[in-house]
Every structure is written in structure tokens, then in C-alpha cells.
Amino acid sequence: MALAACAPRLVKPPVWPTTPAVRATADHDGRWAEALHYARWTPSPHNMQPWRLRLLNAWQAELCCDPDRQLPNTDPQSAFTMVTLSMFAEHLAIAFAAQGYALSAEFVDAPIDYTVRAPVLVAMLSLEPLPKRLDARARRSALCERQTSRLPYDGSCVHNEVLETIQRRSATEGHQFGWTHDRAQVRAGIAINRDAVFADMDSEVARTELRRWIRPSDQQAQATNDGLWSRCMHFPGWLLRDFFDNHRAWQHGARAALGKRLLTHGMRGTRTLAWWSGPFVTPADWVRAGRVFAHAWLLLSEAGVHLHPFGSVVTNPDAHQRFLSMLGPSRPANTMWLLARMGYSDQPPRSLRIPTSAIFLNDTEQFS
Ligand SMILES: Cc1cc2nc3c(=O)[nH]c(=O)nc-3n(C[C@H](O)[C@H](O)[C@H](O)COP(=O)(O)O)c2cc1C
Known part of the structure; x- marks a missing residue:
């Protein structure tokens, strides 16, 4: 199934x-x-x-x-x-x-x-x-x-009018928004993301930090109400667990090839990649970028567009350079701080949230 x-x-x-x-x-x-x-x-x-x-x-x-x-x-x-x-x-x-x-x-x-x-x-x-x-x-x-959609998309490009609205809105906060519908560039961007995800996970420190947030079973996701639930990741839970807990086996050979193929196949139907760029050095820059991203994601969602961030391409220096070189003349002039695939998909599974009551701070609480 x-x-x-x-x-x-x-x-x-x-x-x-x-x-x-x-x-x-x-x-x-x-x-x-x-x-x-x-x-x-x-x-x-x-x-x-x-x-x-x-x-x-x-x-x-x-x-x-x-x-x-x-x-x-x-x-x-x-x-x-x-x-x-x-x-x-x-x-x-x-x-x-x-x-x-x-x-x-x-x-x-x-x-x-x-x-x-x-x-x-x-x-x-x-x-x-x-x-x-x-x-x-x-x-x-x-x-x-x-919602984030890591499902396949329907093969159509995101409408330019929607993207132009995001572009205008981002510009009011001093940020640039760019996109491509070019099939070769989209395919290359997905491959760069796939390689970066796998390369990042070769670092034990990064893998251990991410493992804390992986929820390979329904019970684990529902017990914590946070983290990356395998259903939302669009990967079988056993595979996600094995990838992290038996990582050596996934680094080379048939399993590495299978993992990469599944990741790419899960993104079929993507026709648009889009990115934000602008000042991203100081805490005030990060706050402004958050404002831009929050409103853009809501506008996209209201227009029926789903997105799936490609964080590894932004944070992995080699992948970042590869992506910018691949874009050629359409590369952003400023720091690219977010890249995502965007498109139209089925309704993704809903990720969970901690209850409202747990967000209020209780000053007797102990932290690890
Ligand atoms: C700043 C930021 C970076 C993110 N980067 C990634 C990413 O690299 N890959 C990914 O699959 N999801 C990424 N996400 C999406 C989150 O994982 C997602 O928002 C979270 O799991 C909650 O799910 P929801 O968006 O469906 O509510 C990112 C979200 C934010 C806000």
C-alpha cells in the first residue's frame, strides 16, 4: 500500500x-x-x-x-x-x-x-x-x-501571478524573491538537494542532532506531538529509523542508491523552484526574513500552493555554490536564505503540535 x-x-x-x-x-x-x-x-x-x-x-x-x-x-x-x-x-x-x-x-x-x-x-x-x-x-x-508538502506535485508550474505577488511583498521588506520553471534547472536543483541531504547526514554530529526530532512511528509522533513524523516525511517509518540508526549501511552501495532514488522519486511532478535572498547577517535580518517567509507561505497556501523547503542547499556550502552556479545569470545577487520546491499536491498528512497549555512557561520547570 x-x-x-x-x-x-x-x-x-x-x-x-x-x-x-x-x-x-x-x-x-x-x-x-x-x-x-x-x-x-x-x-x-x-x-x-x-x-x-x-x-x-x-x-x-x-x-x-x-x-x-x-x-x-x-x-x-x-x-x-x-x-x-x-x-x-x-x-x-x-x-x-x-x-x-x-x-x-x-x-x-x-x-x-x-x-x-x-x-x-x-x-x-x-x-x-x-x-x-x-x-x-x-x-x-x-x-x-x-502545511509543508513533501508529496509529489501535479506537474504544473506555480502560476506567475502568485509568484509575482510574493515578489512584490518580499521587496517591501528589502528581500528578493526569484524562481525557475525550467525543467533542467528544477531537476538539477532536486539532485543538488538530494546530494546535500545525504552528505549532511554523513556527519555524526548533524545526524545525532536531527535524530532527536525523527518520529518513525505513530506512537512516537503522538507521544511527543513534535518532530518529523515519517508520514509527513513521506517515507516508511522503518526506513527512516534504519537510515539513522544503521547509517553506515546507507552510506554506499545499493541502500544509498535506493535512498537517493526514493527521495528524488517522491518529488516527481515538481515544476517550480523558488528562493528568497537579501540581508541575512544580523539577528534583526533574521527577524525580518522570518516576517517575509511567514506572510509569503500564508499567501501561497491561500492560493492553493504547497511548498517544501530545501534547507540543506542553503546551509551546506558546497550545495549552495553548486546551486548558484547552476542558476547562472539568474542567480540571486544577495544571500540566498531559503530555497523551496513549490507546486500543487494532494493534502499532506498534518504534522502534530504540542498543546497550547505546554507553551506557557511554568517557572518551576526543569530543563535538561
Ligand atoms: C526555517 C524553516 C526551515 C525548514 N527547512 C526544511 C527543510 O530543509 N526540509 C524540510 O523537509 N522541511 C523544512 N521545513 C519545514 C518544517 O519541517 C515543517 O514546517 C514542520 O515539520 C511542520 O510541518 P508543517 O509545515 O506541515 O506544519 C522548514 C521550516 C522552516 C520554518
């Missing part, structure tokens, strides 16, 4: 309100819990969901990074963790707008300090009353509908 055929049906998040038990004490009227109920569907690398909230009062909270949900070896500068935390703040603002509040986020101008074994302050969040807008609820629903 094809893996996609046994995927669970899409389960929509339950309609608010949930029970008062999920509300943190400072959240008298449950406004933060309600907004988190939607914002927790923010995408994050490996679905690690690094966000935690310390409520100061009904109007203010600290956004923190969970010390047990970090990638010190594979995101040493914390750039992509800052990107996802910035996306989370954007999603939270969209959720609050539907409740009649404007959320502002003031980010700390520093990378995440991985040596601190306690929640690290990332941004101060504050609320103000805002007149409710009619379209705010529809925008909030989009937060729960956006």
Missing part, C-alpha cells in the same frame, strides 16, 4: 474555546490561550516548536526560546531558529487581530545563547485594543491550513 494512502485524515484543530484548564493564571480571559491555539501551527525546522511564552499580565508576555528545542550544531548562529520565532510572532499577531488586539513584538538584538540552560528571552510582546476587521477571521483560519 502506498504510504500516502494510509495517512490519517486531516484533522482540523478544535474550535475555540477549550476548557479553562489550558489557561495560564495571568491569562484571565483566555486571550493568550486562544491566540496560541492558532499560532502553534507555525512551521519550524524539524517541527521542533521552540517557542515558549512567559505571561507578565494580560497585556504583555515574553517570547522565549526553549533550551530543550534548539539546534546548536546545525544552526550554530541560531539564524533559522530566529526566523521561526519571528514567524511565530507574526502568526500570533494574525491570531490576535481576529480577537480585536494588535500585537507588537520587540526582538532582542542578539543571537540565541545556547549555553543558557533556561528559556532565553527573544522578544517582548505587547497588546493593544484594535477595531475588529471583517477579514481577520479568514486570515486566522489560514494559519491552520498552511
Whole structure:
């Protein structure tokens, strides 16, 4: 049976309100819990969901990074963790707008300090009353509908009008957005990503860090509500487990060839690769990039377009260079900080999320 055929049906998040038990004490009227109920569907690398909230009062909270949900070896500068935390703040603002509040986020101008074994302050969040807008609820629903699709795509190019909208929107934040529908370039980009994924996993340090987030069985995924569930990865769980736990066998020969073929075959029907580029050096740059990516992904999702980031091509220096050389004159002039395949696919299995109540910080909590 094809893996996609046994995927669970899409389960929509339950309609608010949930029970008062999920509300943190400072959240008298449950406004933060309600907004988190939607914002927790923010995408994050490996679905690690690094966000935690310390409520100061009904109007203010600290956004923190969970010390047990970090990638010190594979995101040493914390750039992509800052990107996802910035996306989370954007999603939270969209959720609050539907409740009649404007959320502002003031980010700390520093990378995440991985040596601190306690929640690290990332941004101060504050609320103000805002007149409710009619379209705010529809925008909030989009937060729960956006998904990563690692399924095959349907063989058509993403419509240029959609991509041009993303391009204009990204430009308002000083970022460039480019794409290709060229068959040879798309094929080459997928091959570069495949080689980079395999090359990255040859590093024991990187493999060990990623292994923590691999959920090869339904039981494991449902026990933690985080990480990369084999169903969402579109790979059989046994294969994913064996790839990590018996890696030597997958480095060469028939198994390496099989793994690479499966990865490429799973991306059939892709006709568009797209990338963002722009300033990506300082924490403020990462926050701005997160804002750009959050709104772009939601716009794409609203237009029925799915995407699948190719993180390894961005972070692996050889793959990055190979990809830019392959693009030739259409290569971006600035730093490429995100590359993805995009297209139209079936509904992918929904990745899981930790419950709203677990996002609130409890100051008696112990971290490893
Ligand atoms: C900054 C960032 C980088 C990501 N990089 C990758 C990647 O390299 N490969 C991949 O398959 N998914 C990548 N993802 C997608 C996440 O794995 C995905 O968002 C997460 O598993 C939750 O699933 P969902 O998007 O379907 O809700 C990335 C997401 C973000 C926000």
C-alpha cells in the first residue's frame, strides 16, 4: 500500500474555546490561550516548536526560546531558529487581530545563547485594543491550513501571478524573491538537494542532532506531538529509523542508491523552484526574513500552493555554490536564505503540535 494512502485524515484543530484548564493564571480571559491555539501551527525546522511564552499580565508576555528545542550544531548562529520565532510572532499577531488586539513584538538584538540552560528571552510582546476587521477571521483560519508538502506535485508550474505577488511583498521588506520553471534547472536543483541531504547526514554530529526530532512511528509522533513524523516525511517509518540508526549501511552501495532514488522519486511532478535572498547577517535580518517567509507561505497556501523547503542547499556550502552556479545569470545577487520546491499536491498528512497549555512557561520547570 502506498504510504500516502494510509495517512490519517486531516484533522482540523478544535474550535475555540477549550476548557479553562489550558489557561495560564495571568491569562484571565483566555486571550493568550486562544491566540496560541492558532499560532502553534507555525512551521519550524524539524517541527521542533521552540517557542515558549512567559505571561507578565494580560497585556504583555515574553517570547522565549526553549533550551530543550534548539539546534546548536546545525544552526550554530541560531539564524533559522530566529526566523521561526519571528514567524511565530507574526502568526500570533494574525491570531490576535481576529480577537480585536494588535500585537507588537520587540526582538532582542542578539543571537540565541545556547549555553543558557533556561528559556532565553527573544522578544517582548505587547497588546493593544484594535477595531475588529471583517477579514481577520479568514486570515486566522489560514494559519491552520498552511502545511509543508513533501508529496509529489501535479506537474504544473506555480502560476506567475502568485509568484509575482510574493515578489512584490518580499521587496517591501528589502528581500528578493526569484524562481525557475525550467525543467533542467528544477531537476538539477532536486539532485543538488538530494546530494546535500545525504552528505549532511554523513556527519555524526548533524545526524545525532536531527535524530532527536525523527518520529518513525505513530506512537512516537503522538507521544511527543513534535518532530518529523515519517508520514509527513513521506517515507516508511522503518526506513527512516534504519537510515539513522544503521547509517553506515546507507552510506554506499545499493541502500544509498535506493535512498537517493526514493527521495528524488517522491518529488516527481515538481515544476517550480523558488528562493528568497537579501540581508541575512544580523539577528534583526533574521527577524525580518522570518516576517517575509511567514506572510509569503500564508499567501501561497491561500492560493492553493504547497511548498517544501530545501534547507540543506542553503546551509551546506558546497550545495549552495553548486546551486548558484547552476542558476547562472539568474542567480540571486544577495544571500540566498531559503530555497523551496513549490507546486500543487494532494493534502499532506498534518504534522502534530504540542498543546497550547505546554507553551506557557511554568517557572518551576526543569530543563535538561
Ligand atoms: C526555517 C524553516 C526551515 C525548514 N527547512 C526544511 C527543510 O530543509 N526540509 C524540510 O523537509 N522541511 C523544512 N521545513 C519545514 C518544517 O519541517 C515543517 O514546517 C514542520 O515539520 C511542520 O510541518 P508543517 O509545515 O506541515 O506544519 C522548514 C521550516 C522552516 C520554518
